[in-house]
Amino acid sequence: xxxxxxxxxxxxxxxxxxxxxxxxxxxxxxxxxxxxxxxxxxxxxxxxxxxxxxxxxxxxxxxxxxxxxxxxxxxxxxxxxxxxxxxxxxxxxxxxxxxxxxxxxxxxxxxxxxxxxxxxxxxxxxxxxxxxxxxxxxxxxxxxxxxxxxxxxxxxxxxxxxxxxxxxxxxxxxxxxxxxxxxxxxxxxxxxxxxxxxxxxxxxxxxxxxxxxxxxxxxxxxxxxxxxxxxxxxxxxxxxxxxxxxxxxxxxxxx
Amino acid sequence: xxxxxxxxxxxxxxxxxxxxxxxxxxxxxxxxxxxxxxxxxxxxxxxxxxxxxxxxxxxxxxxxxxxxxxxxxxxxxxxxxxxxxxxxxxxxxxxxxxxxxxxxxxxxxxxxxxxxxxxxxxxxxxxxxxxxxxxxxxxxxxxxxxxxxxxxxxxxxxxxxxxxxxxxxxxxxxxxxxxxxxxxxxxxxxxxxxxxxxxxxxxxxxxxxxxxxxxxxxxxxxxxxxxxxxxxxxxxxxxxxxxxxxxxxxxxxxxxxxxxxxxxxxxxxxxxxxxxxxxxxxxxxxxxxxxxxxxxxxxxx
Numbered sequence: 324x325x326x327x328x329x330x331x332x333x334x335x336x337x338x339x340x341x342x343x344x345x346x347x348x349x350x351x352x353x354x355x356x357x358x359x360x361x362x363x364x365x366x367x368x369x370x371x372x373x374x375x376x377x378x379x380x381x382x383x384x385x386x387x388x389x390x391x392x393x394x395x396x397x398x399x400x401x402x403x404x405x406x407x408x409x410x411x412x413x414x415x416x417x418x419x420x421x422x423x424x425x426x427x428x429x430x431x432x433x434x435x436x437x438x439x440x441x442x443x444x445x446x447x448x449x450x451x452x453x454x455x456x457x458x459x460x461x462x463x464x465x466x467x468x469x470x471x472x473x474x475x476x477x478x479x480x481x482x483x484x485x486x487x488x489x490x491x492x493x494x495x496x497x498x499x500x501x502x503x504x505x506x507x508x509x510x511x512x513x514x515x516x517x518x519x520x521x522x523x524x525x526x527x528x529x530x531x532x533x534x535x536x537x538x539x540x541x542x543x544x545x546x547x548x549x550x551x552x553x554x555x556x557x558x559x560x561x562x563x564x565x566x567x568x569x570x571x572x573x574x575x576x577x578x
Numbered sequence: 579x580x581x582x583x584x585x586x587x588x589x590x591x592x593x594x595x596x597x598x599x600x601x602x603x604x605x606x607x608x609x610x611x612x613x614x615x616x617x618x619x620x621x622x623x624x625x626x627x628x629x630x631x632x633x634x635x636x637x638x639x640x641x642x643x644x645x646x647x648x649x650x651x652x653x654x655x656x657x658x659x660x661x662x663x664x665x666x667x668x669x670x671x672x673x674x675x676x677x678x679x680x681x682x683x684x685x686x687x688x689x690x691x692x693x694x695x696x697x698x699x700x701x702x703x704x705x706x707x708x709x710x711x712x713x714x715x716x717x718x719x720x721x722x723x724x725x726x727x728x729x730x731x732x733x734x735x736x737x738x739x740x741x742x743x744x745x746x747x748x749x750x751x752x753x754x755x756x757x758x759x760x761x762x763x764x765x766x767x768x769x770x771x772x773x774x775x776x777x778x779x780x781x782x783x784x785x786x787x788x789x790x791x792x793x794x795x796x797x798x799x800x801x802x803x804x805x806x807x808x809x810x811x812x813x814x815x816x817x818x819x820x821x822x823x824x825x826x827x828x829x830x831x832x833x834x835x836x837x838x839x840x841x842x843x844x845x846x847x848x849x850x851x852x853x854x855x856x857x858x859x860x861x862x863x864x865x866x867x868x869x870x871x872x873x874x875x876x877x878x879x
Contacts, residue, residue, distance in 0.1 A: 327623065342662050346878065368718055368722065369718070370714065370717045377739055378717075378739050379709065381739065381742065381743055382706075382709050382746050383706055384715070386709065388702065388703050389704075389756060391753050392750060392751050394753070394755060419647065427658070430657070430658070431657075434661055443825045452751050453748060453751060453761050453762075453764035453768075454756075454761040454762075454763070454764035455764045470639045473639050479678065517744075517748030517765070519583060519764065520768070523837040538701060575772075575775070
C-alpha cells in the first residue's frame, strides 16, 4: 500500500471506532509523512512558542467582554417583528388596493407565507451560530418554501387570462421595492451572528425579504389570476433570493 | 405541513370539501358524514390530533338550521376551520422543531468538554488566561484537523492562526450550555475551506518566485547583499530610497519607475539626483575617517 492509497482511505473513510486495517497501520508506522499526518507514530505536534505568541497577541488586541447570542426562540421572535411590522408599515404607506383577495384565499396564502417565514427564520438563526445543525437542511427548506408558495398559488387561484405586462411589472416592482428594506434589516440582523455558509445565508435572507414583498402584494394586488400570481409574485421571491445568493457568493469570493 | 395544506386546499377546490356535502337534520350524523368525507379526502386527519377539533367545529357549524349547505357561511366556516387546523398542526410542528433542536444542559458533556466550556465562558468574559489555556489545549487538535499535505508548514500555521482569529470574532455566538468542540470545529472547517479557495485563487493568478526571479534582477540578489545595503540606504528619505532601489537594484528604466511611482520622469530624475548627492555627502564624509565596504558599495551605487 502506498501513500496515495492511504490518503484515499482517509479521505473516503468516515469517523468510526473501528480499528485501522492492518495494511494501513503498517504503512502509517513505516512512512514518516503519513504517520505524522495521522498522528500515529509519536510525532505529536506541539504549538511553537512563536506561533503561540502570535495567536495570543491577535486575541489580546481586541479581547473585550462579549454577551452571548440570545436563545434561538428569542432571535426568531425578533425576526417576526420584521415580517409583521414592515409589511404593515409599507401597506399603510402604499394604501391597500380594493377589493382585496377573498378572505379564504388570503388566509391560506398568508398561512403558507407565515409558515415559510418561521421555518426560514429558524434556518437563518441556525446559520448564524457555528456548529448548529438545523433539523431541516436550509437548502432543502429553500426549495420547499418556493415550491409550497408556488403550488398554493397555482392550486388555490383560478387560471385567468394573461395580464398586461404593465400590471405585472407594477406588482413586481412593488414587491421588489418592499423587499429592499426587509433585506437590509435582515442583513443587519444576520451580521450579529457568525455566518459561515454565506451563499446559503444570502439565499435565505433574500427569500425572507421576498416573502415580505409577497406579503405586501397580498394587500396591494387584487389580481386573482394564477398566472399573474405565479409569474409576477413568485418572480419577486425568485429574483430577491437569487440576488441574495449572488451577494453571498460575492462575499465568499472577496474573502 | 405545506404539502398537507396543499392537499386540503386542492380538495376544497375540487368540491370534495365537507361544507359542500348535504347537511342532515341529525347533527351527529352530519358531523360523522362530514368527517368521513373529510377523512376520505385527507386520511391524515382521521388519525391526527386535530380530529376532535375538526369534528367539533364541523358539528357546530351545522348545529343550527339556518346554516345550510348553499349558504356562504358554512363554506367560510369550513375554510376557516381548515386554516385553523393547518395552523395548529404547523404550530405543533414548529414547537417540536424548536424543542428538538435546542439542547438543554451540559449534563451529558464529558469532563474534558466541561472544562473547555468553563474556559470558553471565561474567554467570553475577556479572561486572557482562559484564552491562553484554550489555545494551548485546542491548537494541536485544530492543527491536525487543518493541516494539508499539499501546503507547506508555514501555511498550515497561518491557517491555524487565521482559525483562531475567526474563533475570536465569533466568540459571542457560543452559547452557554452548548458543547465547545462542535462549535469550534465548525469554524475550523470553514476556515480550511476558505483557505483552500484562497490558495487556489492565488496559485491561479500568481507567478512563482523562481520564475519571476529570472525576469527581475532584484529578486535574484542574495540576502547578505540586501542586509548590507539596507543600512546604507537608510539615510535616504523613503521616496528617494524607493527611486534608488528601483533604478539601481531592480534595474528599471526611468519610465518604468515613473509609472510605478505615479510621477513624471522629471520628478524621478530629480529624486534620484538628490539621493545620489545625499549619499555622496554621507559616505564622502565617512570615507575620510574609515575605509570600508560601505564606501565601495556607495561608489558602486
